[in-house]
Amino acid sequence: MAINSVIIVGAGPAGLLLAVLLSQLQPRPHITILDAAPTLDGAPRATHYGPPAIQLFRKAGILAEIRRDGYMPERICWRKLNGERICGYDRSLMHDNGLDGDGLTVYWVGRLCALLERELKSRSGISVQWGSKVVALKSGLASTDVEATVVAETSDGSTITHTADYVIGCDGGNSTVRRLMFGPRNFPGHSWDVQVMATNTMYDFDQFGWEDTQFVIHPEHWYMAARIGAHPDPKQNIWRISYGELPGLSAEELMARQEMKFEKMLPGHPKPEQYKVLNKSPYRVHQRCVDKMRMARVLLAADAAHLCNPFGGLGLTGGIVDKWHELINPISTANIRRLFQQDPEKVLEEDEYMRLVKQAETDLELSRELQNASNELLYDYTQHYHRPRPQARGVPEIAKL
Numbered sequence: 001m002a003i004n005s006v007i008i009v010g011a012g013p014a015g016l017l018l019a020v021l022l023s024q025l026q027p028r029p030h031i032t033i034l035d036a037a038p039t040l041d042g043a044p045r046a047t048h049y050g051p052p053a054i055q056l057f058r059k060a061g062i063l064a065e066i067r068r069d070g071y072m073p074e075r076i077c078w079r080k081l082n083g084e085r086i087c088g089y090d091r092s093l094m095h096d097n098g099l100d101g102d103g104l105t106v107y108w109v110g111r112l113c114a115l116l117e118r119e120l121k122s123r124s125g126i127s128v129q130w131g132s133k134v135v136a137l138k139s140g141l142a143s144t145d146v147e148a149t150v151v152a153e154t155s156d157g158s159t160i161t162h163t164a165d166y167v168i169g170c171d172g173g174n175s176t177v178r179r180l181m182f183g184p185r186n187f188p189g190h191s192w193d194v195q196v197m198a199t200n201t202m203y204d205f206d207q208f209g210w211e212d213t214q215f216v217i218h219p220e221h222w223y224m225a226a227r228i229g230a231h232p233d234p235k236q237n238i239w240r241i242s243y244g245e246l247p248g249l250s251a252e253e254l255m256a257r258q259e260m261k262f263e264k265m266l267p268g269h270p271k272p273e274q275y276k277v278l279n280k281s282p283y284r285v286h287q288r289c290v291d292k293m294r295m296a297r298v299l300l301a302a303d304a305a306h307l308c309n310p311f312g313g314l315g316l317t318g319g320i321v322d323k324w325h326e327l328i329n330p331i332s333t334a335n336i337r338r339l340f341q342q343d344p345e346k347v348l349e350e351d352e353y354m355r356l357v358k359q360a361e362t363d364l365e366l367s368r369e370l371q372n373a374s375n376e377l378l379y380d381y382t383q384h385y386h387r388p389r390p391q392a393r394g395v396p397e398i399a400k401l
Contacts (some may be wrong), residue, residue, distance in 0.1 A: 002027060003029045005030040005164035006029050006032070008031065008167075008170055009167065012170060012172060013109050013116070014319050015301075016113055016117060020116055021056070024060075029125070030127075031125065034129050034134055034150070036133035037130060045198070046315050047108055048105075048226070048317070049316065050377070051103065051374055052378045054104075055102055061119070069111065070105050072091070073091060076088055076212060077211050081217075087348065088211065090367070129152075130155075132160070133152060141181065141298055147164065168298075168300070169301070172302075178305070181298060190288070193247045197243055197280060199281075203266065214226075218340065222244045223241060223265060224240070227239055238278065243265065262275065285310070287308055289324050321377045321379075322377075
């Protein structure tokens with residue numbers, strides 16, 4: 001039988017994109033999106049999308065607008081704290097033979113969510129209900145269930161029951177759906193001891209000859225500085241500066257240390273009047289994945305199912321296209337460890353990946369091979385579907401994993 005209705009819990013980028021893709025099914029199912037927040041989340045989070053995610057944006061019909069308002073970074077490197085360049089990539093090499101169509105693209109996740117929400121409003125049969133916090137799963141977890149039912153508390157204190165063929169939890173790292181499925185503490189993996197502060201900051205890195213993205217290797221003042229808003233005036237460029245912090249500090253203490261950290265770690269050692277922080281947000285980073293992502297008619301996706309640290313751009317990209325155990329976890333783990341567990345003076349001797357990046361600076365074929373490695377995230381899961389024979393009157397059942 002066809003999928004007639006779906007409940008998506010979580011109106012973040014994964015939930016909204018999933019709704020757009022589901023709306024392309026024929027016949028179109030009725031889609032209800034429930035989110036506990038009053039509106040879209042504007043905190044500084046994901047900005048970079050690799051080629052596998054770009055392919056899904058194209059399928060969703062939103063790539064043209066993303067490319068119009070975003071940009072494609074070209075130069076990415078690793079540096080020492082004093083600014084000395086260790087090695088890096090030139091992504092302009094990927095802009096020939098039509099390869100730029102799927103190239104790495106920078107586009108703020110807040111803009112992505114707003115774009116997806118506008119797209120959903122133009123389609124019938126889709127409802128986004130803000131201020132609706134899921135508090136219970138009444139059915140859907142048993143193999144005999146023919147539907148899934150959730151109970152949601154609304155912002156006015158009332159409760160509403162929603163029923164659909166399937167419920168999909170896209171409600172982030174603190175997923176309520178996951179907890180209702182497996183209990184509050186069943187999320188295998190670990191949390192990093194370090195904390196991270198993410199900021200969107202206007203600062204003139206160009207005066208120091210810095211590139212679109214750099215990862216600074218240092219045991220204490222490690223960070224990423226990536227251009228996320230290109231502007232003709234370098235002083236007006238917006239940069240995502242995400243840096244490591246001490247464990248055990250409160251959010252207030254982390255906020256208070258930001259000016260000191262910038263002066264110690266950024267090139268030029270700027271005082272507060274030399275830059276403008278547009279917003280900032282501290283958060284923990286994790287490497288976790290559930291044992292299974294489906295129980296009968298309830299499923300998990302993206303951060304609700306697994307988490308990784310964001311260094312290297314595998315956070316949201318790895319939530320959109322998913323090979324967590326084989327690629328996302330080991331690669332993202334190596335990315336963050338490289339920043340604070342490596343000696344920047346010895347990294348080219350001790351880190352095989354860094355040696356390859358350095359070699360690729362003069363070996364164009366190796367550079368293309370390394371930069372195309374993220375395409376391994378693409379995987380055709382339909383090859384594992386077991387498709388039953390058509391039922392009477394030629395109506396097929398849903399493909400089952």
